[in-house]
Amino acid sequence: MLEVRLAENLGFCYGVKRAIQLAEDSAEPDTRSYTLGPIIHNPQMVARLAEEGIGKIDTLDEISEGTVIVRSHGVGPHVYEKIERKGLGLVDATCPHVRKAQSAAKAFADDGCQVVIVGDRNHPEVQSILEWAGAGAVAVASEAEAEDLPLYGRLGIVSQTTFSGVKFKSIVNKLLDKSSDVRILRTICTATDQRQSAAVKLAGQVECMIVVGGRNSANTTKLAQLCAEKCKTYHIETAAEVCDEWFATIKKIGITAGASTPDWIIKEVYEKCQKK
Ligand code: SF4
The missing domain is CATH 3.40.1010.20 (4-hydroxy-3-methylbut-2-enyl diphosphate reductase, catalytic domain)
Structure with missing residues (x-):
């Protein structure tokens, strides 16, 4: 029977949770909201927000009305000035x-x-x-x-x-x-250190690690690199990428996820592994 273990710290950090909550709360039937850049480096989350009516823009020049959501990475002062000059709404989700x-x-x-x-x-x-x-x-x-x-x-x-x-x-x-x-x-911020230490610890206790998160997420990629120094590691974005052949000869597998990986994706990966 395969043992599937989750890292002690994984997935969304405080700042990302807060940003997504603020973005979702900003959705209103008659005002369009847009995140300035992807809210997090996770394509599945960006797609989910789009379904809720929250779009994404890359520059303020793309819109003339609506509300702009500043993501957890923050922006420079000129962006706030331009939002005000253009008369746009603002939801500031800059991480504290x-x-x-x-x-x-x-x-x-x-x-x-x-x-x-x-x-x-x-x-x-x-x-x-x-x-x-x-x-x-x-x-x-x-x-x-x-x-x-x-x-x-x-x-x-x-x-x-x-x-x-x-x-x-x-x-x-x-x-x-x-x-x-x-x-x-x-x-x-301690969130990164905690996720990295927990991932390295778990990678030292299992035969194989699955690191879940956007391929364009720097913190997820870093987790995958650290785990790869300890054991065979796969970096995947969704449960659909979990392969049967990974489990042929192993008895213990670990799962971790970057600070921008939604809980529902981690759960899907966990459940799929448990069925192996
Ligand atoms: S600083 Fe970055 S990693 Fe830390 S809680 Fe904020 S958004 Fe998350």
């Missing part, structure tokens, strides 16, 4: 942890610091923090990038909320050489 990083970056900049965000500059959350920090703020994602920065009078450091705690510490160590006046706010 992201808001904290944005506010800290702005406060550092207002205080005359060079702002450095430790994170992936292409990630929408980091882009939103960069915009709050104003012109001149930079993002670094490696020790080498930190070393390449010049010396500064004052330095203010924040992190992408989903950045690795260990790597943040190592990059900050390099940044400490760049100024004698360094202020640091470690704005890393």
Whole structure:
């Protein structure tokens, strides 16, 4: 009999749950609502919201009326200004942890610091923090990038909320050489760490892991990479991808899911595995 185990922490984090709830609550019969970018990196959830009448736009230029839902990654100040200028409604689902990083970056900049965000500059959350920090703020994602920065009078450091705690510490160590006046706010959210630790722990106890979540979800992909270091791992988006042959020779399988994976998809995968 196959034993199917779920990771202790998996699936939606607080910020994503909140954003989806706010989006669903915004649906009204006579006003169209649109998320600015996909609400989360999960195509099935985006499709479900579309069925509930909540569309997706990539830029504010696509609409002239309706309500805009700002997703958990947040946006820069110019987006709020444009929403107001166009007379659009606003539902702000920026995760409070992201808001904290944005506010800290702005406060550092207002205080005359060079702002450095430790994170992936292409990630929408980091882009939103960069915009709050104003012109001149930079993002670094490696020790080498930190070393390449010049010396500064004052330095203010924040992190992408989903950045690795260990790597943040190592990059900050390099940044400490760049100024004698360094202020640091470690704005890393525990949801990512918890999901990663639980996934690694489970991957060490089973023969095979299934990681459920969007292929375009960075946090799900990271979970799959971590699990793959411990055991055979499959990254899937839905239960339809679960294959019989995976179960031919194993007795114990683990399941985890990224912070943007809906509960109903995790449940479908779990139930399908239990029938093997
Ligand atoms: S991972 Fe953390 S910071 Fe990001 S949306 Fe979830 S709770 Fe918020």
